[in-house]
Amino acid sequence: PGTPYLKVTPSMLKKMTGRKGKDAWTALGGRVYNLTPYLPFHPGGEPELMRCAGRDGTKLFGEIHPWVNYEGMLATSLIGMLVEEGEEAG
Numbered sequence: 001p002g003t004p005y006l007k008v009t010p011s012m013l014k015k016m017t018g019r020k021g022k023d024a025w026t027a028l029g030g031r032v033y034n035l036t037p038y039l040p041f042h043p044g045g046e047p048e049l050m051r052c053a054g055r056d057g058t059k060l061f062g063e064i065h066p067w068v069n070y071e072g073m074l075a076t077s078l079i080g081m082l083v084e085e086g087e088e089a090g
């Protein structure tokens, strides 16, 4: 059995803004990552990285630095898969 990754819906993602004591999550290429541990290390600074917090950052990321290997860099911060609303059960 593999790691029990979460199924994350857009409404769950929307709550993970990095505010109110919650971590900052984003979705990149259909996978959901916790950005909080990486925030202090982002070469573009924390405010830039926080632009994708609580939402799907795929497009924004691709517009800025599509060459960056986020899958490798955030492998230990993988939360789960982005799914449609209602698909999280089971």
Ligand code: HEM
Pocket: 038, 042, 043, 044, 045, 048, 049, 050, 051, 052, 057, 058, 060, 061, 064, 065, 068, 069, 070, 073, 074
């Ligand atoms: C650099 C923005 C997400 C890794 C930068 C820079 C900006 C930026 C503006 C340029 C900084 C400079 O040259 O002064 C953003 C935004 C993000 C985002 C808006 C939200 C989608 C990420 C993520 C990662 C990442 C998720 C990796 C986990 C990097 C790296 C650089 C960089 C490695 C240096 C790239 C290079 O110089 O080739 N970012 N970033 N960024 N960011 Fe991001």
